[in-house]
Amino acid sequence: MASAPTTAAIAVTGLRKSFGDKVVLDGIDLDVREGTTFALLGPNGSGKTTTVRILSTLIGADGGQVRIAGHDLVREADAVRAAIGVTGQFSAVDDLLTGEENLVLMADLHHLGRAAGRRRVADLLDRFDLTEAARKLASTYSGGMRRRLDLAMTLVGEPRVIFLDEPTTGLDPRSRRMTWQTIRDLVAGGVTIFLTTQYLEEADHLADRIAVLDRGRLVAEGSPEELKRALPGGHVRLRFGDAAGLDAAARVLGGMSRDDEALTLQVPSDGGVPALRALLDRLDQAAIEVDELSVHTPDLDDVFFALTAKEAVR
Amino acid sequence: MSDAATMVRRNVRHTVRNPGALIMTIGLPVVLLLVFVGVFGDALLAGMGATSHGDYIDYVVPGILLMTVGYGASTTALAVNRDLTGGIIARFRTMAISRASVLTGHVVGSVARTLVSSVLVLLVAVLLGFRPGGDPLRLLAAIGLVALLALALTWLAVAVGLAAGTAEGTAPFTLVVQLLPFLSSAFVSPAAMSGPVRWFAENEPFTPIIDTLRALLLGLPTEHGGAVAVGWCVGLALAGYAWARALYRRR
Numbered sequence: 001m002a003s004a005p006t007t008a009a010i011a012v013t014g015l016r017k018s019f020g021d022k023v024v025l026d027g028i029d030l031d032v033r034e035g036t037t038f039a040l041l042g043p044n045g046s047g048k049t050t051t052v053r054i055l056s057t058l059i060g061a062d063g064g065q066v067r068i069a070g071h072d073l074v075r076e077a078d079a080v081r082a083a084i085g086v087t088g089q090f091s092a093v094d095d096l097l098t099g100e101e102n103l104v105l106m107a108d109l110h111h112l113g114r115a116a117g118r119r120r121v122a123d124l125l126d127r128f129d130l131t132e133a134a135r136k137l138a139s140t141y142s143g144g145m146r147r148r149l150d151l152a153m154t155l156v157g158e159p160r161v162i163f164l165d166e167p168t169t170g171l172d173p174r175s176r177r178m179t180w181q182t183i184r185d186l187v188a189g190g191v192t193i194f195l196t197t198q199y200l201e202e203a204d205h206l207a208d209r210i211a212v213l214d215r216g217r218l219v220a221e222g223s224p225e226e227l228k229r230a231l232p233g234g235h236v237r238l239r240f241g242d243a244a245g246l247d248a249a250a251r252v253l254g255g256m257s258r259d260d261e262a263l264t265l266q267v268p269s270d271g272g273v274p275a276l277r278a279l280l281d282r283l284d285q286a287a288i289e290v291d292e293l294s295v296h297t298p299d300l301d302d303v304f305f306a307l308t309a310k311e312a313v314r
Numbered sequence: 315m316s317d318a319a320t321m322v323r324r325n326v327r328h329t330v331r332n333p334g335a336l337i338m339t340i341g342l343p344v345v346l347l348l349v350f351v352g353v354f355g356d357a358l359l360a361g362m363g364a365t366s367h368g369d370y371i372d373y374v375v376p377g378i379l380l381m382t383v384g385y386g387a388s389t390t391a392l393a394v395n396r397d398l399t400g401g402i403i404a405r406f407r408t409m410a411i412s413r414a415s416v417l418t419g420h421v422v423g424s425v426a427r428t429l430v431s432s433v434l435v436l437l438v439a440v441l442l443g444f445r446p447g448g449d450p451l452r453l454l455a456a457i458g459l460v461a462l463l464a465l466a467l468t469w470l471a472v473a474v475g476l477a478a479g480t481a482e483g484t485a486p487f488t489l490v491v492q493l494l495p496f497l498s499s500a501f502v503s504p505a506a507m508s509g510p511v512r513w514f515a516e517n518e519p520f521t522p523i524i525d526t527l528r529a530l531l532l533g534l535p536t537e538h539g540g541a542v543a544v545g546w547c548v549g550l551a552l553a554g555y556a557w558a559r560a561l562y563r564r565r
């Protein structure tokens with residue numbers, strides 16, 4: 001790790017947490033590089049929210065070491081708090097204040113000073129499309145507006161590490177795209193994002209690295225591509241005009257899974273262009289005609305279901 | 315300190331935004347005052363016989379003031395609980411701000427609000443014929459005692475708000491705070507009560523507080539110089555503070 005080009009924004013080793021008899025986190029290791037997006041993926045009850053609550057100093061862990069933005073989570077909790085921003089699953093806005101007052105409250109608590117605070121608030125209202133509703137009570141906001149206000153409040157202090165617990169759960173597609181764009185803009189500005197989600201598409205779109213959490217353990221970790229590649233099941237499906245073609249191809253390509261009725265042959269492949277070209281070259285050299293070719297790459301849904309299948313079966 | 319000031323500002327703004335709560339904490343005591351003075355007053359006064367002094371309104375105002383403080387505390391328990399369940403307390407706790415500031419904001423705002431309510435209720439009582447004694451020092455001491463009681467009940471209310479999982483969870487506190495005055499010297503002297511009720515009324519914390527308040531307002535001699543009343547207030551305040559602090563650390 002010492003040779004890594006960037007420093008760790010979040011470094012977790014052996015994180016454990018139980019509530020009574022129930023083990024929620026059973027030894028978790030995480031390494032999130034500065035300026036990247038990290039997605040913690042998992043089904044309901046897998047321990048995602050507990051992880052965020054521990055890393056954001058809300059609850060203590062039973063064991064393990066955590067450093068965030070270079071500070072020890074336990075011994076330097078206030079330094080950690082100064083570096084992070086948290087947007088939870090449910091909008092933590094003050095309903096009895098207007099959108100603008102909510103943001104001013106955050107600016108005051110960050111001791112921004114009057115002029116700088118005003119500027120930051122006006123900028124965030126504009127950026128999150130809330131200028132028109134700025135003087136209205138937050139209690140009158142729609143679900144999407146509340147989530148935007150919540151995220152804007154988190155950004156007032158310009159945190160270097162942001163925790164987003166299921167940031168788009170319950171949002172309409174347009175608001176979801178807006179949130180994704182905001183996250184990308186933040187990362188482009190050097191901010192580290194730690195998000196939890198149960199949407200594989202979201203993790204695939206946003207994350208540089210993904211960890212899959214299942215019943216308190218990390219069952220996989222890697223880039224979206226690595227996770228997909230690690231899963232068996234990527235293949236090319238070839239269909240032939242007649243049984244002779246199928247026989248010839250099976251001889252050339254070796255003993256593959258073949259379907260004599262459908263006249264198809266399944267060839268394991270990562271689905272990449274070089275692999276496809278090589279495959280077609282071999283068929284071409286043997287003068288075998290292929291009627292139809294389809295590529296199947298596993299998506300994250302396959303990864304997710306394969307990794308968390310045990311629970312689904314139970 | 316500046317974080318606490320920010321939180322107090324937030325709390326004052328809540329009161330301004332939600333005048334219904336303030337009107338309730340003034341309106342309910344005033345209605346009780348009207349009912350007890352206008353409907354039950356003469357009958358209760360006759361029932362108490364020689365233990366009372368002058369008009370019934372003079373007897374009942376201290377108890378009404380105590381109930382005003384109780385109503386104020388009930389709204390505080392609800393407000394703290396709303397902060398907790400709404401998630402904003404979690405947000406504050408992930409920020410590098412003074413840990414105590416959130417609760418301090420509630421307590422300072424609530425005590426100030428309760429004092430405003432109490433003074434308004436007192437003014438209504440004067441309009442209805444209440445005549446406090448002339449000694450300004452004693453009047454000041456009475457206001458001080460109301461403030462101390464407000465501090466005690468508010469800290470308890472903050473703890474209850476943090477302990478309750480939902481808004482409904484604060485109901486027992488509201489019930490106790492609003493029921494205990496009826497089983498005290500607020501409306502009828504315990505001497506006119508019977509058996510275990512009398513024993514309870516003589517020994518519960520609200521009775522010495524109300525008696526001391528009554529003595530201060532009407533210019534009568536105080537028992538033990540009000541030490542029992544002040545002792546109860548300080549004790550309840552410390553208990554509420556310790557409980558709230560422990561809950562806030564854990565939550």
